[in-house]
Amino acid sequence: MNNFYQQYKGAIERFIDQALQEDIEGHDHSSLACFDAALQRKAELKVKEDCVIAGISLAEKIFRHYDPSLSIEILVQEGEILRSGAVAFNVSGNAQSVLATERLVLNCMQRMSGIASYVERLTKKIQHTNCKILDTRKTTPGFRYPEKWAVSIGGGYNHRMGLFDAIMIKDNHIDFCGGIGKALEKTKNYIDEKKLNLPVIVEVRGGLEIDQVMEFPWVDRILLDNMTPGILKQNIEKIDGKFETEASGNITEERLVSYAETGVDYVSMGAVTYGAVPVDLSLKAV
Numbered sequence: 001m002n003n004f005y006q007q008y009k010g011a012i013e014r015f016i017d018q019a020l021q022e023d024i025e026g027h028d029h030s031s032l033a034c035f036d037a038a039l040q041r042k043a044e045l046k047v048k049e050d051c052v053i054a055g056i057s058l059a060e061k062i063f064r065h066y067d068p069s070l071s072i073e074i075l076v077q078e079g080e081i082l083r084s085g086a087v088a089f090n091v092s093g094n095a096q097s098v099l100a101t102e103r104l105v106l107n108c109m110q111r112m113s114g115i116a117s118y119v120e121r122l123t124k125k126i127q128h129t130n131c132k133i134l135d136t137r138k139t140t141p142g143f144r145y146p147e148k149w150a151v152s153i154g155g156g157y158n159h160r161m162g163l164f165d166a167i168m169i170k171d172n173h174i175d176f177c178g179g180i181g182k183a184l185e186k187t188k189n190y191i192d193e194k195k196l197n198l199p200v201i202v203e204v205r206g207g208l209e210i211d212q213v214m215e216f217p218w219v220d221r222i223l224l225d226n227m228t229p230g231i232l233k234q235n236i237e238k239i240d241g242k243f244e245t246e247a248s249g250n251i252t253e254e255r256l257v258s259y260a261e262t263g264v265d266y267v268s269m270g271a272v273t274y275g276a277v278p279v280d281l282s283l284k285a286v
């Protein structure tokens with residue numbers, strides 16, 4: 001799980017900085033008013049409903065970022081399935097520091113645990129296939145990295161992190177360019193000119209566009225958009241393993257299995273981030 005942090009360390013540290021600034025703005029007046037700066041206390045992170053716990057590593061980094069003297073005793077593994085009543089970790093040290101970071105830690109972990117739990121449930125539904133679940137860029141502004149981190153903790157896979165780490169030619173690119181052929185010719189020229197090593201994914205809407213993409217063997221993946229499972233299966237047979245395949249477009253939990261069983265390599269679902277329900281957690285003094 002720490003591989004995600006190491007890969008995106010700069011962005012995650014930037015998120016922590018901005019989130020603490022948003023919440024504290026220099027002073028936690030409630031804690032400053034209630035007790036002096038020397039008070040030492042302990043609190044526990046309690047799970048109040050069954051879940052896949054996620055965000056422990058991020059919580060530890062938030063605590064230490066704000067106050068390196070805080071001590072965190074982690075009692076479970078990131079991504080572990082916990083039952084209601086479990087305690088995930090204890091944090092002890094300066095009481096003002098614990099309470100200044102409490103809400104940010106809970107906000108992150110509740111949301112991340114909800115996403116990880118949802119992804120874990122979806123992944124179990126299709127474990128009899130070779131299909132993998134991908135997230136999308138349909139994330140909460142400013143909170144993308146924790147959300148995508150949670151997807152990976154739950155057993156899913158990350159699509160591109162943003163517009164900068166992959167080239168994805170979608171319907172509007174194709175239409176604005178005047179067709180797939182022109183869009184891909186321009187893309188190849190751009191990649192060569194800039195000396196880029198980025199995956200190229202092309203969205204298609206039907207068989208004709210698939211035929212056109214298959215004339216460009218350097219493309220990495222064909223994204224088959226808004227197709228029924230029957231049509232999707234036919235098109236995957238046409239592609240015949242020459243390209244990675246991805247299905248997207250209104251794929252719900254109820255329909256997921258029928259798509260995964262077509263033989264598609266990936267199913268991308270925006271709902272894994274925007275549709276997940278946060279898990280009830282609390283940080284309480286002990």
